[in-house]
Structure formats: structure tokens, C-alpha cells
Amino acid sequence: MESYLLKNINLPDLKLLKTALDFGAYNGFLKCLDSYSPKDVVEEIEASGLRGRGGGWYSTGQKWNSLKRVKNKPAYFCCNCSEGEPGSFKDRLIIEKNPHLLLEGVAIASYALGVNTAYICVRGEFTEATEILKKSLTDAKAKKLLGKNIHNTGYDLKIIIFRTGGNYICGEETALLNSLEGWPATPREKPPYPAEAGLYGCPTIINNVETVSNIPYIINNGVDWFSAIGCRECPGNMLFSISGHVKKPGVYEIPIGSFTLREIIDQFAGGPNNGHSIKAVIPGGGSSGFLSQKELDITMNPDSLKKIGSSFGTGSIIVMGDQADIVKMTRKLAKFFRDESCKNECEICKKGSIELTYHLLQIEKGEGKSENLSKIHKTIESMKDGGICAMPQTASSVIKSALQRFPHEFNNKIANKVS
Amino acid sequence: MSKINTVQKEKIHKILKYYPDNQSALLPILFYLQDENRYLDDMVLWELCEILDMNFQFIKDVAEYYVMLRTQPVGEKLIRVCTNVACTLCGSEELVEYMEEKLRIKVGETSKDGKYSLFTAHCLACCNNGPAIQVNDKYYKHISRKDIDRLLETTDAK
Structure with a gap:
């Protein structure tokens, strides 16, 4: 079993450009600039079978191919580092420990997509990661690995490190774009998809940190190497x-x-x-x-x-x-969806998540009745069709999964309720 | 007296150069002014809307929308305790109660001496080190009651 993403992650100086270069940083990007056309890179990534690690699992190559270029309008690339999914802490690790890998991945993606301005949107809470990334960017620009006329090839790439406002919804692609444009981060109605009309109405591709971090390795080691790792449908x-x-x-x-x-x-x-x-x-x-x-x-x-x-x-x-209180953990997630519901007018998301949190808390406290449980079931049903984004649907299926698998945990709390 | 000084104005204009329009620079500028003032006071926002030629209420709405921006005064040390699933499994709720007791405040409040503000957070992406907290921007991992005692003493001394 070969490790590549975390292979040198514990080297204390890996975030320094000199050390990163010793371990091959930017080789993939320079290889692209020297011997690949942008189209070659897109084809390579598509052939590799790489799928997006941000949770959607779409084919990265197909996503890149969906970019609809418009005459006289630039295209943008955006790397989504708004890691806010409860339980996820891998993206922060990459940014803090191996920032040049991320920058190289962004550079390759931007070159492939004909982009001259790319954004790296880092979650507001990740102050240290943001500073590390900014310093790495400055160092790489000083070495002409990024910025203007990279490696004297004539290719320009401006990368902007953007700190998001921290809300969970900033991880949703179109909410992230609204945030970049200075609006409150709320999901947009789709279509149009960002690949047609994204940032400032221009075609935009958004990829997650881990997805982007795979790209330099695919370019360096080739499609056959990558396809042989993992499984056929998801290498x-x-x-x-x-x-x-x-x-x-x-x-x-x-x-x-x-x-x-x-x-x-x-x-x-x-x-x-x-x-x-x-x-x-x-x-x-x-x-x-x-x-x-x-x-x-x-x-x-x-x-x-x-x-x-x-x-x-x-x-x-x-x-x-076995020591965990499933009702409490279910309520925690309902509260999470309630607190992270955005400013959009999707009544079902706001109202539904408030209802779910309230009834689950009653049960958790030992004050619940069977009516609380039936109201939870009713709310789950009402949320399953979703709103502008998938959040209500997700909240509904998360709570449902707990009720389906652990009905006794809920029923016991109701049966033993404090009278 | 002007709430945004000349040096800060220069920095704002520097940030503006990175973005295609003023609105796109709004968040970076708000973060900058917050770092300078600890929170975004209405007077600062009024002056900012003049500089950016934007509507005051719009700027205020944006500032109020994002969890990392603050429009109310906060203590010198802003404590964020992660209370999502992984950290709750490691005892973060009990930790919040302990801090409320120790600081004699509730979540969302600031201690009377203005030193500490206590907030909870939805996942700080530090789930392998729960319970995790952030004091201002610094992460503290595997926090126990003893650590809280020590931490509040150390931050007191600073």
C-alpha cells in the first residue's frame, strides 16, 4: 500500500519552499508548462478517473470539460478550503503541512482550464493555515513558480488567498462564489451551474483541497499509476x-x-x-x-x-x-443544521431544523412524549424534498438514519421520562 | 475623531487593488478592520461605507451574517469551544459548563472584566484532538479542566 499524499507530511520543514522543492514540488506543474497543452492536462485528469473528494464525488475531468468558455470573459478556478463538515480535518492538515502541494495543484488546474486568476478560499477559523499559505505563495512567486510569466513561459497566474466568513454553507459551491463577490454566503439556484456562469457570471470550476492535491501526483506518475490504486470506479x-x-x-x-x-x-x-x-x-x-x-x-x-x-x-x-448517547448526538447534528441554515428563504430548512432540534432536546432531557417523536417523523418527511440547496434533505436523512437504526434509544428515553 | 486612520485607509486601498470591485473586497477589509479593532463598531462601518461607496445596511448585514465577523464588543480573549459530535464524545459539553462556572458567564457573553468571551463552535476541524478549543486564533487540543485552569491563568498573565 503506497502512501503519496501524506508520504512526507511529518517533515517539519515541508512547508518551506526549499524543502518542498527538494521533494519534487512544482515538478508536475513545470512538466505541464514544458510539454503539455492545457487540453492534454484535462485529458490526463479525465483518463485518470479522479473523482472530487469534497463529498460530491463527480469526475474531476468531466467537471473540467463542462467549463463553458464565453468570448471576452475570463474563466476562474476556485479551490474550496471551507472545510466545515463535522468530523473532517484532512484539508486543514494539507494546507498547514504541505501548502506547496496545494498551490501546485491549483496551478496545474488553472493552466489546464486556461485560467489566469485563481482563488483559494480558506475557512475563516483557519488563521494559521491562511498565514502559512500566504507565505508559501509569496515564496513561490519570488522564485517565479507562480505569478507573472511563470518560468519564462509567458503563462501568468494570479492566486488570491481569500478568507471565508466561516459559516458551514460557505462550503457549498455557489454560496462560496457569493461570498467571494462580497454577498452573504447563500446558495444560488441552479442552473446555471458555475461551469457556465459562476464567479462574476463567468465560467468557474471549483475543486476541493484533497482533489487538487492529487493532481500533481497524477501528472508526475501518470494515469496508469493512479488508476492502479484503489478501485476501478474510484481510483x-x-x-x-x-x-x-x-x-x-x-x-x-x-x-x-x-x-x-x-x-x-x-x-x-x-x-x-x-x-x-x-x-x-x-x-x-x-x-x-x-x-x-x-x-x-x-x-x-x-x-x-x-x-x-x-x-x-x-x-x-x-x-x-457503547457509552455514547445516540439521542444527544442526533440532537447535536439537528442543532448544527439549525444553526448553519442560511439567509435564503427556504422556510422548510429553517423551520424544519428548529422543530427537529426542539423535539430531540425534549426527548434527550427525558421530557419527551411519543408526540415529539411523531412530530420528528413528520418534519423529516416535510424536509426530504430539499430547498435551494441540499441542506434540508441532508438534515432529514441524517435524523432519519438515527431513528431507523436506534429506535430503542429514543423509545427508552420516552418510556423513562421524568414525570 | 476618525475611526479609520490614515494607515488603515492606505491598507484598505491596498486590499482593493486585488479585487475587481469594491464589494468583492468587503470581506477581506472587514476582517482587517476587525483585527485592528477586535470588533466592527457601527462608526467604523459608517466610515467604511463612505470609503467603499456602499450602503451602510448592506455592509452591516454582511458583517452580521458571517460567524467569524463580530459587530458587538468582545473580550480580549475570545474562546471558542467545539461542541460538535466528535468533541462532544470527548466531553466538550462538560467543559463548556465548567468554563461558564469559572468565568461566571453564559455562552455568548463576555466576563465583567472584559477579558474573556465564551462561544461554542460547530467543528473546528480538529476532531482527532477533542475536546478542542480556540483562544483567539490559537488551537488548544485534548483540553481538560486542569488545562482550562492553567489556560485562564496564563492568558490572565499576558
């Missing part, structure tokens, strides 16, 4: 963020589709804490919902999880031991 390694009741929480680089969820928890994260067994697992971040311990033998790839109504999301695994 490459994935950075799994593992947290909760496990012995060794952390970020692990694992080939997609090569291990079951149980194997990942046991073999990489050391298994559940001593003296405890697993009760529930969130397999792909807060938006993916709950799985029970009976479902842990599922192979970890986006398609297999989709089949059982769950989601691979950002590969963020939160393990809950």
Missing part, C-alpha cells in the same frame, strides 16, 4: 479523518474501496477504546448519517455507501462507543 487514495471513541484518532491515507469500514477502524485507528465496543459510526462526516455496528462490514467506497442510503461524503469517520 486513488483517500484521506480518512477518524475521530471519536477510537484508540488512535487521526488522518489516514487509504486506497478507496480496499477495506471495509470495520477494517479501517480496527487496523488504522486501533479499534474502539479499551473496554468498549462500537455502537454507531458516522461514515462520511456529519451529513452522512448513522450506521449501526451491524453495517461495518461494508466496503468503503462512495458507491457502496450510496447503495445503503448512506454517504461516503468526505471520508470522515466518527466512531461512537
Whole structure:
């Protein structure tokens, strides 16, 4: 099993340009500038089968190919570093430890898409990461690896590091674009998709940090190398963020589709804490919902999880031991969706998430009645068709997954209620 | 007296050069002014709308919308405690209660001496080190009650 994304991550100086260059940083980008046309790069990425790691799992090559160029209008590239998915902490790791990998990936993507201005949108809370990235950008520009007339090839690339306002919704592509234009971050109605009319109405491609970080390796090592890692439908390694009741929480680089969820928890994260067994697992971040311990033998790839109504999301695994209070964790997620509901006029998102949080809290406190539970079911139904973005739908399916798999946890709290 | 001084005005104009229009520079400028003043006072926003030639209420709405921007005064040390699933599993809720007790404030409030403001956060992307907190911009990991005692003493001393 070959590690590439995290191979040198623990080198203390990897964020320094000199060390990064010693380990091959920007070689992929210079290779593109010297011997590939932009079209060649797009073809290479499409042939590699790379799929977006931000949770959507679309083919990166197809996304790039969907860019609709408009005469006299520039195209933009945007790297989404608004990592806010509960349980995900891999993007912050890449930015803080290997910023030049990210910058190189952004540079290759921009070159491939004919972009001369790219944005890296970093979550507002990541102050240290933002500073590291800004310094790395300055250093790379000083060496003519980025900026004007890169490596004397005539190619110009201006990269702007943009700090987002921190709200979860900034991770939604079109909300991110609104944020970049100085509006409150609210999702836009689609179509048009950003690839047609994105930033300032111009064609725009948005890719996640981990997706972008795979690109230099694909260019350097070739399509055959990349396609041989992971599984056919989803090649490459994935950075799994593992947290909760496990012995060794952390970020692990694992080939997609090569291990079951149980194997990942046991073999990489050391298994559940001593003296405890697993009760529930969130397999792909807060938006993916709950799985029970009976479902842990599922192979970890986006398609297999989709089949059982769950989601691979950002590969963020939160393990809950037998000591966990499922009702409380469900309420926590409902509260998360309530607090992160945006300024848009989707009544169902605002009202539904308030209702869910309220009724779940009643049950959690031991003051719930069966009517609270039926109201939760009714609200889940009303939210399942979604609003302008997928948030109400996601909230609905997350809460539903807990009720379906752990009905006794809710019923017990109602039965033992304090009278 | 002007709330935005000459040096700050120069910096604002420098930021504006990076963006195609004034509105796109709004967030970076608001972050800059917040760093300078700890929060975005109405008087600062009034002066800013003159500089940017933008509507005051629009700027205020944007400032109020984003969780990382503040339109109300906050303490010298702004504490954010992650209370999402992973950190809750590691005991962050009990930690919030302990801090409320110790600082004699509720979440969202500032201590009487103006030193500390306490907030909760939805996932700080530090889930492997829960409970995680941020004091101003610095992360603190695997926080216990003892760490809180020490942390409040150290930050006091600064």
C-alpha cells in the first residue's frame, strides 16, 4: 500500500519552499508548462478517473470539460478550503503541512482550464493555515513558480488567498462564489451551474483541497499509476479523518474501496477504546448519517455507501462507543443544521431544523412524549424534498438514519421520562 | 475623531487593488478592520461605507451574517469551544459548563472584566484532538479542566 499524499507530511520543514522543492514540488506543474497543452492536462485528469473528494464525488475531468468558455470573459478556478463538515480535518492538515502541494495543484488546474486568476478560499477559523499559505505563495512567486510569466513561459497566474466568513454553507459551491463577490454566503439556484456562469457570471470550476492535491501526483506518475490504486470506479487514495471513541484518532491515507469500514477502524485507528465496543459510526462526516455496528462490514467506497442510503461524503469517520448517547448526538447534528441554515428563504430548512432540534432536546432531557417523536417523523418527511440547496434533505436523512437504526434509544428515553 | 486612520485607509486601498470591485473586497477589509479593532463598531462601518461607496445596511448585514465577523464588543480573549459530535464524545459539553462556572458567564457573553468571551463552535476541524478549543486564533487540543485552569491563568498573565 503506497502512501503519496501524506508520504512526507511529518517533515517539519515541508512547508518551506526549499524543502518542498527538494521533494519534487512544482515538478508536475513545470512538466505541464514544458510539454503539455492545457487540453492534454484535462485529458490526463479525465483518463485518470479522479473523482472530487469534497463529498460530491463527480469526475474531476468531466467537471473540467463542462467549463463553458464565453468570448471576452475570463474563466476562474476556485479551490474550496471551507472545510466545515463535522468530523473532517484532512484539508486543514494539507494546507498547514504541505501548502506547496496545494498551490501546485491549483496551478496545474488553472493552466489546464486556461485560467489566469485563481482563488483559494480558506475557512475563516483557519488563521494559521491562511498565514502559512500566504507565505508559501509569496515564496513561490519570488522564485517565479507562480505569478507573472511563470518560468519564462509567458503563462501568468494570479492566486488570491481569500478568507471565508466561516459559516458551514460557505462550503457549498455557489454560496462560496457569493461570498467571494462580497454577498452573504447563500446558495444560488441552479442552473446555471458555475461551469457556465459562476464567479462574476463567468465560467468557474471549483475543486476541493484533497482533489487538487492529487493532481500533481497524477501528472508526475501518470494515469496508469493512479488508476492502479484503489478501485476501478474510484481510483486513488483517500484521506480518512477518524475521530471519536477510537484508540488512535487521526488522518489516514487509504486506497478507496480496499477495506471495509470495520477494517479501517480496527487496523488504522486501533479499534474502539479499551473496554468498549462500537455502537454507531458516522461514515462520511456529519451529513452522512448513522450506521449501526451491524453495517461495518461494508466496503468503503462512495458507491457502496450510496447503495445503503448512506454517504461516503468526505471520508470522515466518527466512531461512537457503547457509552455514547445516540439521542444527544442526533440532537447535536439537528442543532448544527439549525444553526448553519442560511439567509435564503427556504422556510422548510429553517423551520424544519428548529422543530427537529426542539423535539430531540425534549426527548434527550427525558421530557419527551411519543408526540415529539411523531412530530420528528413528520418534519423529516416535510424536509426530504430539499430547498435551494441540499441542506434540508441532508438534515432529514441524517435524523432519519438515527431513528431507523436506534429506535430503542429514543423509545427508552420516552418510556423513562421524568414525570 | 476618525475611526479609520490614515494607515488603515492606505491598507484598505491596498486590499482593493486585488479585487475587481469594491464589494468583492468587503470581506477581506472587514476582517482587517476587525483585527485592528477586535470588533466592527457601527462608526467604523459608517466610515467604511463612505470609503467603499456602499450602503451602510448592506455592509452591516454582511458583517452580521458571517460567524467569524463580530459587530458587538468582545473580550480580549475570545474562546471558542467545539461542541460538535466528535468533541462532544470527548466531553466538550462538560467543559463548556465548567468554563461558564469559572468565568461566571453564559455562552455568548463576555466576563465583567472584559477579558474573556465564551462561544461554542460547530467543528473546528480538529476532531482527532477533542475536546478542542480556540483562544483567539490559537488551537488548544485534548483540553481538560486542569488545562482550562492553567489556560485562564496564563492568558490572565499576558
